[in-house]
Amino acid sequence: MTIALQPGNESPATDMAESPPKGELRKHWRVLVAAVLGNALASTTLTFYTIGIFGPALQKHYGWSTGFVFSGLLIWTLTTLFTGPMAGRLADRYGVRAIVTVSALLLSPALMAFSLTGGSPLLYGAAWVLIATVGAGTTPITWSRAINNHFEKHKGLALGISLVGTGFMAAALKPLAFWLVGHWGWQGCFIGVGLFPLISAVAGWLLLAPRTEVDGEASAAPLAGSDGVSLKTAFSTLRYWLMLTGIALIAIVVGGMLPHVETIVSKIGFSGRDLVTIVSVLGISTAFGRLSSAFLIDRFWAPAVAAMFLFVAGGVMLLIPAMPVELAFGIGAIAVIGATAGMEIDVAAFMVSRYFGYRSYSTIYGVVFGVYSVCVALGSITFGAMLDQAPLATIFAVSSVLLFAGAIILLLLGKYQFPGNQ
Incomplete structure (x- = not known):
């Protein structure tokens, strides 16, 4: 099968021809490390695995019901249904590096904004919409694109490894969030958790930056000329x-x-x-x-x-x-x-x-x-x-x-x- 290439770009298949598949993990370890950190510190992980800790604190402080506090997750998922494809489209057009970096930098203050809701149900819901919107670029939607751009023979294994970090982060987040609530209150918990996306932003920028001018990835599939359907x-x-x-x-x-x-x-x-x-x-x-x-x-x-x-x-x-x-x-x-x-x-x-x-x-x-x-x-x-x-x-x-x-x-x-x- 012949793939039309844009000048200066090369397809995953071309890259694999020049680099033996058995060397994929070694050659593209930077991308894999960035994806592990990115998925571990994505908006999905940071919200889903901490709401069980800060939720009761919000209930006690504002008198909210359990159902209302956890409705935030439903708001997040419904919003992601629309913002997820938008983030994906931006990653397809401008590259993974730019989108994950900007998204992570915006996600940090968005998470901290939870501490400013002041007991307003409207602002609480709006905070979840904001997180789902600005944080959409930190989800597996974009990071899996980075993996697919580089791995062919070991694509499945690379995708699996890139998502393993979420389990370890989930195990660490619960006790950390509990400690933050106990020592700094629920407001401090939001501020502390809000610092994590900055790590993802740095990882995305530094680990992907040396790879190509388009999206910081070596041998990435060309965003406009890749084989596939719309x-x-x-x-x-x-x-x-x-x-x-x-x-x-x-x-x-x-x-x-x-x-x-x-x-x-x-x-x-x-x-x-x-x-x-x-x-x-x-x-x-x-x-x-x-x-x-x-x-x-x-x-x-x-x-x-x-x-x-x-x-x-x-x-x-x-x-x-x-x-x-x-x-x-x-x-x-x-x-x-x-x-x-x-x-x-x-x-x-x-x-x-x-x-x-x-x-x-x-x-x-x-x-x-x-x-x-x-x-x-x-x-x-x-x-x-x-x-x-x-x-x-x-x-x-x-x-x-x-x-x-x-x-x-x-x-x-x-x-x-x-x-x-x-």
């Missing part, structure tokens, strides 16, 4: 809507299970040290699922890899109500669920590149990520209500059906349209 063309294909639907169904389960995992494990019958042990496995298994799926999609058809995880997780969920309340079974079940939750974002990013190419990659993936985020929020709200009214067997059955349906839909995607050098 967002309009993608929208006109059945394949895009199948992918979007499959990802949405998975997101509902992920959003429904992960935020309520402590409640679910408790309702199963675990308590005390066993409960803590089981829940602690979630983070490890999520990282394992992310890396193992990333390794596999470089070697096998990505929809089949995703389907394998989904079928196993769905089957385990059907069996959980009949399992004995024993620690080993609890750890095994949560490990499977965590591994499945860990594989979805990097597999989705990989499939977008293989089915729709690089031309409008960030814009197309921005829509996918936006829909994913909204469905995660809807899943959290829906499953939260179900936990108050429905038996666990029903919740697990619904989850299984959604995962099975998502797997079957992804298997309908067919062969890659832009297979690269696989």
Whole structure:
């Protein structure tokens, strides 16, 4: 296949021809480090994993309800549905380096602005809209573009590694936010968390800057001349809507299970040290699922890899109500669920590149990520209500059906349209 190139630019395939695939990780380590830090310090991470700490403080200080405080996440996801594709379009046009740097620099004061809401529900909602708008460029939408620009043979593994940092940051953020609230109050917590995006901005500027004049990346896919389809063309294909639907169904389960995992494990019958042990496995298994799926999609058809995880997780969920309340079974079940939750974002990013190419990659993936985020929020709200009214067997059955349906839909995607050098 011949790819038309703009003068002075080169495609990922051309770069791979000049640089052996086995040297990708070594050659582009700067991009990978920047993406790890960027995803770990993205607006998604900094808000999702701290709201459980500063939320109760806001409730106590202003008398707000739990539902109102956590509605901020829904506001964020709905806004991201629109701002995510916009950030992606800007990254496609102007390059990753410029967008992530500017976005991170703006995200910092936006997070600090939470401390200035003064108890106004309107300003509280506006703060979430502001974060979702200026912080859209710090999400995996843009960072995955940087990975796709450089990695071909090990694209999946690089995507997986770039997202592993979110798990470690999530583990560190909760105790840090708790400490900040305890010593400096909830206002101090917002200011402290607001400093983190500055690290991402510096990383994006310094680690990506030496690479090209366009977006600070060596051998990046040319933003105007890359092989691929436009967002309009993608929208006109059945394949895009199948992918979007499959990802949405998975997101509902992920959003429904992960935020309520402590409640679910408790309702199963675990308590005390066993409960803590089981829940602690979630983070490890999520990282394992992310890396193992990333390794596999470089070697096998990505929809089949995703389907394998989904079928196993769905089957385990059907069996959980009949399992004995024993620690080993609890750890095994949560490990499977965590591994499945860990594989979805990097597999989705990989499939977008293989089915729709690089031309409008960030814009197309921005829509996918936006829909994913909204469905995660809807899943959290829906499953939260179900936990108050429905038996666990029903919740697990619904989850299984959604995962099975998502797997079957992804298997309908067919062969890659832009297979690269696989």
